[in-house]
Amino acid sequence: MSAPSSTVTSDFIKNLGRLYGTYTGAFLGFIVLIAVLEQFGVPNKILGYLFVFFTLAVYAVIGVMTRTAQLSEYYVAGRRVPAFYNGMATGADWMSAASFVGMGGSLFLLGYDGIAWVLGWTGGYVLVSVLIGPYLRKFGAYTVPDFMAFRFGGNFARFVAVIVLVCCSFTYVTAQIYGTGLIASRFLGMQFELAVFAGLVGILLCAMLGGMRAVTWTQIAQYIVLIVAYLTPIVILSSKKYGIPIPELTYGQAIADITAREQEMLRTGLATVANLKPHIQPFINYSQLNFFGIIFCMMVGTASLPHILMRYFTTPSVREARESVAWSLLFIFLLYFSAPAYAAFSKLEVYTNIIGSNVGNLKPWLFTWGELGLISICGKPAASADAVVAACQAVAGHGGVVRLQDFVINTDVIVLSTPEIAGLPYVISGLVAAGGLAAALSTADGLLLAIANALSHDIYYKMIDPNAPTMRRLTVARVLLFFVAVGAAATAATKPSDILAMVGWAFSLAMAGNFPALVMGVWWKRTTPMGAIAGMIAGFGLCVFYLVTTRYFPGAGVAYFGMTSLINPMTGVPLVDIAKAMALPNAMESWPTLAHPMANKVGWFDLNNINCGLLGMPLGFAVIYVVSLMDKEPPAEMQAYVDEIRKPRGRTVLEEKT
Amino acid sequence: MTQPDTPANQEAHWNKTTRLMLTHLGVWFFFGYFIHFFVRDLNAFIIPVLGFPFGFYMAAQGSLIAFVVMLFMFAKQQDKIDRDHGYAEDE
Numbered sequence: 001m002s003a004p005s006s007t008v009t010s011d012f013i014k015n016l017g018r019l020y021g022t023y024t025g026a027f028l029g030f031i032v033l034i035a036v037l038e039q040f041g042v043p044n045k046i047l048g049y050l051f052v053f054f055t056l057a058v059y060a061v062i063g064v065m066t067r068t069a070q071l072s073e074y075y076v077a078g079r080r081v082p083a084f085y086n087g088m089a090t091g092a093d094w095m096s097a098a099s100f101v102g103m104g105g106s107l108f109l110l111g112y113d114g115i116a117w118v119l120g121w122t123g124g125y126v127l128v129s130v131l132i133g134p135y136l137r138k139f140g141a142y143t144v145p146d147f148m149a150f151r152f153g154g155n156f157a158r159f160v161a162v163i164v165l166v167c168c169s170f171t172y173v174t175a176q177i178y179g180t181g182l183i184a185s186r187f188l189g190m191q192f193e194l195a196v197f198a199g200l201v202g203i204l205l206c207a208m209l210g211g212m213r214a215v216t217w218t219q220i221a222q223y224i225v226l227i228v229a230y231l232t233p234i235v236i237l238s239s240k241k242y243g244i245p246i247p248e249l250t251y252g253q254a255i256a257d258i259t260a261r262e263q264e265m266l267r268t269g270l271a272t273v274a275n276l277k278p279h280i281q282p283f284i285n286y287s288q289l290n291f292f293g294i295i296f297c298m299m300v301g302t303a304s305l306p307h308i309l310m311r312y313f314t315t316p317s318v319r320e321a322r323e324s325v326a327w328s329l330l331f332i333f334l335l336y337f338s339a340p341a342y343a344a345f346s347k348l349e350v351y352t353n354i355i356g357s358n359v360g361n362l363k364p365w366l367f368t369w370g371e372l373g374l375i376s377i378c379g380k381p382a383a384s385a386d387a388v389v390a391a392c393q394a395v396a397g398h399g400g401v402v403r404l405q406d407f408v409i410n411t412d413v414i415v416l417s418t419p420e421i422a423g424l425p426y427v428i429s430g431l432v433a434a435g436g437l438a439a440a441l442s443t444a445d446g447l448l449l450a451i452a453n454a455l456s457h458d459i460y461y462k463m464i465d466p467n468a469p470t471m472r473r474l475t476v477a478r479v480l481l482f483f484v485a486v487g488a489a490a491t492a493a494t495k496p497s498d499i500l501a502m503v504g505w506a507f508s509l510a511m512a513g514n515f516p517a518l519v520m521g522v523w524w525k526r527t528t529p530m531g532a533i534a535g536m537i538a539g540f541g542l543c544v545f546y547l548v549t550t551r552y553f554p555g556a557g558v559a560y561f562g563m564t565s566l567i568n569p570m571t572g573v574p575l576v577d578i579a580k581a582m583a584l585p586n587a588m589e590s591w592p593t594l595a596h597p598m599a600n601k602v603g604w605f606d607l608n609n610i611n612c613g614l615l616g617m618p619l620g621f622a623v624i625y626v627v628s629l630m631d632k633e634p635p636a637e638m639q640a641y642v643d644e645i646r647k648p649r650g651r652t653v654l655e656e657k658t
Numbered sequence: 659m660t661q662p663d664t665p666a667n668q669e670a671h672w673n674k675t676t677r678l679m680l681t682h683l684g685v686w687f688f689f690g691y692f693i694h695f696f697v698r699d700l701n702a703f704i705i706p707v708l709g710f711p712f713g714f715y716m717a718a719q720g721s722l723i724a725f726v727v728m729l730f731m732f733a734k735q736q737d738k739i740d741r742d743h744g745y746a747e748d749e
Contacts, residue, residue: 252709
């Protein structure tokens with residue numbers, strides 16, 4: 001079967017441009033069709049369903065058509081994905097619900113300080129290309145733990161790497177499924193918990209059948225949907241407001257308008273100095289340490305996340321792996337440099353159309369989000385016009401006009417509701433929902449695949465049953481994938497935290513566990529297995545300890561580990577009065593909800609727990625260095641292998657039998 | 659031009675690779691961190707016509723553009739080093 005299938009594949013690769021070009025054209029035509037249907041009075045709910053089901057069906061069809069039962073196709077897409085297309089697939093793999101749904105909202109809320117995320121999630125690709133990615137491609141692994149096992153003496157290193165991989169990917173995938181549930185519950189009117197599991201079916205269809213190969217070709221399709229969906233509303237807004245359809249250039253004006261409006265709100269009493277955070281003023285939401293900490297952790301985390309690194313295993317050559325990193329960042333950049341524009345345009349709309357308007361005159365779209373508890377006015381969810389009026393009347397001295405402090409919006413809502421905020425037709429809302437779904441699904445696919453591969457390839461095949469036949473390995477991969485996905489969906493249904501924080505944790509965990517060992521493994525031949533394993537355990541352990549203690553055992557952190565309250569960067573005052581909080585009956589409670597007075601609010605050196613990698617990674621490097629020097633030098637054979645990894649030419653170091 | 663796979667050639671190749679790595683990390687540090695230390699001062703300058711405060715602009719767009727350009731350059735430069743030492747893959 002190999003000869004005909006390989007000619008079919010090379011034809012397929014040659015025709016990629018035409019295939020995806022036609023697909024993009026069809027998608028644009030579909031948007032126009034929906035817009036026409038809307039003009040004929042088809043109800044919004046039906047339009048939403050059409051968008052979601054049409055796009056899901058396309059992903060499923062691609063997934064089924066490109067399914068595979070060949071090992072190298074399943075794990076690394078046959079190493080045939082051209083740099084340009086791999087860049088696009090990586091873009092979709094990378095841009096998750098956090099980028100699409102969460103980031104615009106955070107920029108809206110945090111202003112300049114939110115840009116830490118934008119910087120952190122782009123600059124990391126420099127590290128991927130310069131320090132790690134191409135070398136792992138040359139090595140020829142199927143998974144990141146494969147490299148750790150080979151370089152660091154076998155299955156114990158493999159096992160530690162699998163634990164790191166599963167922890168960070170699981171945290172990350174939970175956030176994606178949460179995002180899927182949010183979109184499905186809003187646009188399809190499903191119950192949140194049910195919507196989470198419905199989204200799951202879509203994810204599994206692609207990843208389960210065809211492994212890396214199917215995921216790659218669906219991710220490219222998903223990238224096209226998500227980028228069109230993200231850019232369309234702000235391009236329209238930009239042309240409407242400033243007459244130029246390039247929002248990235250015109251939002252400078254929007255920022256100036258926001259600053260002017262902020263002053264006006266202060267003058268007219270709609271906002272006070274205490275509750276208004278000027279959009280462009282730096283370091284009022286994050287201290288300088290935490291601002292630069294987030295940038296650093298997200299960058300280094302990028303270069304340590306297995307589901308991203310493994311995308312560069314699929315290119316035909318090391319050279320193309322490097323080019324592919326550049327293409328990836330270009331495609332990611334298109335969304336990221338637009339996100340601050342998104343935030344600015346929606347903020348301007350909210351500041352001018354909602355703040356200062358009469359509580360009785362609010363637009364009805366607000367209440368659909370209020371019903372889900374995501375928008376509150378006067379301290380109560382804005383579920384209906386009457387509820388808002390009643391809530392505001394209950395506030396002493398309320399003048400009947402919405403003030404800045406009355407309006408609370410969940411950050412995850414901003415991007416999804418921007419078309420409605422700006423009064424655009426519903427077709428745009430449906431498009432944005434489809435885009436958000438594409439972003440969440442594509443990342444979830446990549447993550448679940450990384451987890452399933454680690455469990456089936458590294459644990460089952462390499463550690464439990466090295467003689468397992470191909471079909472059984474793939475079956476094990478699919479069964480495990482199913483259970484991991486259901487587990488993540490069950491976790492997501494409990495709404496553990498907001499999307500951005502969950503994703504931030506995943507990056508810090510990956511950074512502390514993987515980065516030192518990966519970098520030292522390639523760049524320092526003297527690194528020994530004992531050093532690397534000790535470094536991974538120490539760095540990852542410290543990061544997990546800090547994260548879990550500050551989030552789930554804050555009382556114990558204060559009582560036994562000398563943690564203190566984090567500082568409010570705007571006022572310089574501690575976030576919680578520790579003496580008072582420790583006197584409360586629930587001070588020492590374990591596994592509390594986010595409502596606990598100290599949860600996520602204590603720590604060392606005023607360090608936010610998103611930045612726990614900042615503690616773990618340096619420790620990891622130090623331990624690897626010291627322990628390796630105490631250990632005896634790695635054998636000449638291993639050092640020769642490291643030399644091989646450093647030279648693009650020649651065969652891969654690891655040759656998998658298929 | 660092909661060179662023999664000798665230890666000396668290998669070392670020269672790796673030294674150049676390391677130097678390129680350090681250069682790019684330097685530029686990365688400049689655009690990722692250094693310039694943003696001075697955001698308050700840079701914000702005093704407003705970009706003409708566009709209206710962005712300069713410090714804000716660098717964080718939101720300027721540094722990102724620099725990263726993209728750097729990566730395309732790096733791919734070219736590293737490939738040249740590989741070719742010069744005969745370690746590039748066949749096309």
